[in-house]
Amino acid sequence: xxxxxxxxxxxxxxxxxxxxxxxxxxxxxxxxxxxxxxxxxxxxxxxxxxxxxxxxxxxxxxxxxxxxxxxxxxxxxxxxxxxxxxxxxxxxxxxxxxxxxxxxxxxxxxxxxxxxxxxxxxxxxxxxxxxxxxxxxxxxxxxxxxxxxxxxxx
Amino acid sequence: xxxxxxxxxxxxxxxxxxxxxxxxxxxxxxxxxxxxxxxxxxxxxxxxxxxxxxxxxxxxxxxxxxxxxxxxxxxxxxxxxxxxxxxxxxxxxxxxxxxxxxxxxxxxxxxxxxxxxxxxxxxxxxxxxxxxxxxxxxxxxxxxxxxxxxxxxxxxxxxxxxxxxxxxxxxxxxxxxxxxxxxxxxxxxxxx
Numbered sequence: 490x491x492x493x494x495x496x497x498x499x500x501x502x503x504x505x506x507x508x509x510x511x512x513x514x515x516x517x518x519x520x521x522x523x524x525x526x527x528x529x530x531x532x533x534x535x536x537x538x539x540x541x542x543x544x545x546x547x548x549x550x551x552x553x554x555x556x557x558x559x560x561x562x563x564x565x566x567x568x569x570x571x572x573x574x575x576x577x578x579x580x581x582x583x584x585x586x587x588x589x590x591x592x593x594x595x596x597x598x599x600x601x602x603x604x605x606x607x608x609x610x611x612x613x614x615x616x617x618x619x620x621x622x623x624x625x626x627x628x629x630x631x632x633x634x635x636x637x638x639x640x641x642x643x
Numbered sequence: 644x645x646x647x648x649x650x651x652x653x654x655x656x657x658x659x660x661x662x663x664x665x666x667x668x669x670x671x672x673x674x675x676x677x678x679x680x681x682x683x684x685x686x687x688x689x690x691x692x693x694x695x696x697x698x699x700x701x702x703x704x705x706x707x708x709x710x711x712x713x714x715x716x717x718x719x720x721x722x723x724x725x726x727x728x729x730x731x732x733x734x735x736x737x738x739x740x741x742x743x744x745x746x747x748x749x750x751x752x753x754x755x756x757x758x759x760x761x762x763x764x765x766x767x768x769x770x771x772x773x774x775x776x777x778x779x780x781x782x783x784x785x786x787x788x789x790x791x792x793x794x795x796x797x798x799x800x801x802x803x804x805x806x807x808x809x810x811x812x813x814x815x816x817x818x819x820x821x822x823x824x825x826x827x828x829x830x831x832x833x834x835x
Contacts, residue, residue, distance in 0.1 A: 496816045504823065518822050521829075524775055525794035525822075527768070530685025534698055537684065541676050541705045542669060548706060 561624035569616060657721035665712050672712075676705050679722055682796055683729045689791040690733040690784055700736060704729040726806050730788070737784060778828040786821035793818055 505511035663671035683704055688697035708725050715724055779787060792798045800814035
């Protein structure tokens, strides 16, 4: 027997300690349930759907949610920090990363070298470009994909 | 295989309309509103107890649903998602206006309609139903909510748990407690 069944049993035992009292209580609840089951939801006002749709037209969906904006800002900030570090270290760290990538990827040496050279020569424009692509990707992914439903949309 | 050619899954009848609404088809969203308006307005009315507030919050619920359609997970029931939004908005309003106390019972208690009652029975049952509604309206928000979802909207305990954000195993105990309070209120009313 689960803890919740125990709780129900405890309430019953407290309210109706004898078998007769319990039978009487259960019968009263059965009767009440029959009455409750006859209740129905009321109809909304006749123009309800029209009012909802008027509000839908008047207040279109926001183009970007707060979550998108925060994610985008975090990515942009991280990229800006990376770019600043690249400039500060004269591109040394980025060159090492670029060289590593070029070594790992067989057949991609030319691409790796190209990226490394681009990163080495122009870290700020490259970071800005990457930030923009990340933000765009995040927004598109949220639009196309199915984010989990939020229990509280308010 | 095209989704448009597939027959609607009886378990998820809203999927096609949700997808069309996401693409900006307002007729599809209007169809969703029509299908759910009674449940949503009904829950709002039972929780808020005034027609004007219930109508306002129910409208707001559908507006929020429309604006957040992208966040709806299609594998879950759309009606429960919208019910959850309605519930949260009602509770927010009740908290803001400090109306949660059960003593704060309004004098005007709606006589809500009933299903499956013949003309002959209607006259006899009307008074009983009114008493039941009046007694129900004196219960706490939690009690009114669980009774409305289970008995009026015929939701399963699992669905109610999902809407209320509690463990499914607690619902039967909550229902019993709410029924017992309702029975006591009706007895007091009868004695008075």
